[in-house]
């Protein structure tokens with residue numbers, strides 16, 4: 001069919017992972033893998049979604065990419081299916097290596113798997129799921145973006161995302177414990193404490209680049225008097241890039257290690273930091289791959305954890321944060337876990353004033369970093385930032401109504417919004433809930 | 446009353462009597478053709494429609510059973526209906542509100558599309574003739590209006606496909622064919638009602654096109670009639686039971 005001419009020439013992005021993977025492809029291998037996935041691995045859902053879609057385009061306006069690219073249909077949810085899966089199905093897997101490369105680019109860097117479009121399609125067709133099927137095909141063909149594949153390799157080799165060595169992990173925790181003892185001398189970060197109530201788990205980048213978040217969490221745990229522990233073994237990392245590269249096998253191993261670590265420590269619950277994709281991995285995708293309808297050990301996201309602490313009065317607020325804040329609902333915990341109202345309770349408890357951005361709650365636009373897109377690295381940075389002009393507009397509107405600080409209770413949102421902040425000259429300060437909670441709470445003098 | 450006149454016409458087969466001796470020969474051929482399309486062919490069409498629908502539904506459920514059994518564990522009646530209910534009420538969802546014209550058109554279209562043939566007197570008469578069952582019918586003037594709504598909606602869908610870039614981008618020849626298949630029984634039905642010209646030809650064409658549409662439902666994207674409640678129910682259950690979020 002006729003494709004609109006505009007916007008087709010964009011700066012060519014060279015991704016070594018895709019280039020090298022594509023070179024190794026053969027026609028046979030492509031055909032085998034596609035058919036193995038379409039006929040073997042997938043089932044009724046894929047079939048129903050493909051057969052039911054009436055090609056009405058009503059999902060288009062759900063997608064921040066589409067809205068940010070001046071309604072260019074190439075970026076609409078169904079447009080992405082057209083450029084990938086439909087063609088593979090129509091040609092019965094006989095597509096070219098270049099087609100596979102382009103499909104990888106679309107599925108991995110032009111869709112955040114945010115599922116906003118599932119709320120817009122009258123049939124509830126899950127295009128994020130279809131993009132994951134495409135990523136699965138790309139994984140089996142070895143055509144995946146370089147940077148995210150590196151993190152998936154790290155997961156496979158070390159069971160964490162950032163090549164953190166076992167001793168570095170323990171060192172980091174002890175370092176943060178010492179730091180925090182400067183503030184609260186009796187504070188401990190209990191390692192390997194069997195029978196604790198809670199195992200606290202974080203994502204790989206925290207010990208690597210953001211150790212102060214562990215410090216803050218330790219202070220919150222300590223002040224609230226929580227009986228908690230952290231594991232000293234692999235299994236401490238709840239993050240999961242394998243889920244986003246289509247490497248379901250590694251994803252399963254990671255999640256099993258995570259849950260088994262919690263089981264070994266005989267904790268009642270896992271509490272996790274402010275991360276969206278990790279929540280998706282333990283609560284939605286990874287657990288199901290392992291055959292658990294819901295996580296085998298309850299997983300509590302930081303938002304819900306803070307909510308409980310504040311509600312039960314285990315943490316008191318000394319001085320509310322004064323500047324007006326706005327709250328970015330992360331897709332994976334809001335549309336993925338319904339934590340938006342609890343997030344508001346927490347933010348209202350710790351901040352003087354909350355200025356809502358619109359749309360919000362489960363209708364919020366994705367940050368354009370999620371779904372592994374930011375993890376595809378520098379080559380795609382501009383595509384990602386330009387692909388979310390609508391977010392900048394949404395934030396400018398909140399800023400115009402007084403918001404000065406942007407709260408993003410998710411690591412991906414945080415980094416993605418930081419890039420948007422700089423590129424569009426938004427001039428907002430971005431914080432985690434924990435940053436503010438740590439500042440605002442009553443601490444022993 | 447026009448109803449009774451037409452009823453009598455039909456029942457006495459005056460309806461089909463050749464108008465003049467000159468046309469007798471041609472009329473007989475038409476009669477045979479009419480009898481064929483409204484008899485055996487109608488049987489075939491209805492059987493393919495019902496069996497086809499059943500087959501598609503069973504096939505998909507078997508596939509769920511074989512490969513994605515876990516889907517059952519997520520299904521919830523409450524959340525399924527919560528979702529379906531929102532989507533079958535005009536303007537009850539964010540996206541319906543975003544597209545007010547389309548929403549009005551698509552609801553009018555689907556309602557008329559399903560109601561018209563079922564409560565059309567001429568159709569009921571045919572059921573009565575062959576099965577001795579009959580039910581309440583809509584006045585002809587209303588049916589005509591509803592037929593025009595369907596035809597108008599199809600024109601709207603066609604224009605939308607031609608001019609909206611996001612629809613055009615995902616349009617294939619098959620989308621036009623599907624639209625034509627749906628429009629055809631209404632266009633020809635309307636033509637034959639008015640008996641403008643080639644009345645018998647149009648009635649025969651009408652019946653043929655109606656049969657084609659029935660057969661097409663289970664085997665084309667028109668099967669969204671069968672699958673949309675299922676996909677909606679699944680997404681509703683996921684959003685309600687797992688994601689604790691609205692899906693409308």
Ligand code: HEM
Pocket residue numbers: 482483487490558561562565567568571585588589592630631634635637638639648651652654655656658659
């Ligand atoms: C087995 C298939 C069918 C048969 C035998 C059949 C037969 C007829 C007959 C005899 C008429 C009367 C024409 C007249 O009044 O002169 C008619 C009218 C009509 N039929 Fe059908 N039909 C069939 C299928 C369908 C289907 C599937 C549809 C639509 C979904 C449909 C829609 C209509 C409409 C809209 C009219 C007339 C509307 C008007 O009065 O303006 N028919 N049909």
Ligand code: HEM
Pocket residue numbers: 054055056122123551555558602603606620623624627658662667669670671673
């Ligand atoms: C009873 C269950 C049905 C439901 C819930 C349903 C729902 C929908 C929805 C949500 C759309 C998309 C909105 C739009 O483009 O208007 C649509 C489009 C459409 N449906 Fe249905 N439908 C049903 C049955 C049918 C049947 C029985 C037919 C015809 C035999 C049909 C023919 C069409 C056509 C032609 C379109 C428009 C396609 C286009 O845009 O070109 N639908 N339907």
Ligand code: SF4
Pocket residue numbers: 062063064065076077080110111112113114115116117118127128366
């Ligand atoms: S980015 Fe979100 S809205 Fe866009 S296609 Fe992907 S899942 Fe749908």
Ligand code: SF4
Pocket residue numbers: 052053054055056057058059060077078120121122123124125
């Ligand atoms: S809204 Fe749903 S049915 Fe319409 S094109 Fe998008 S995915 Fe297909």
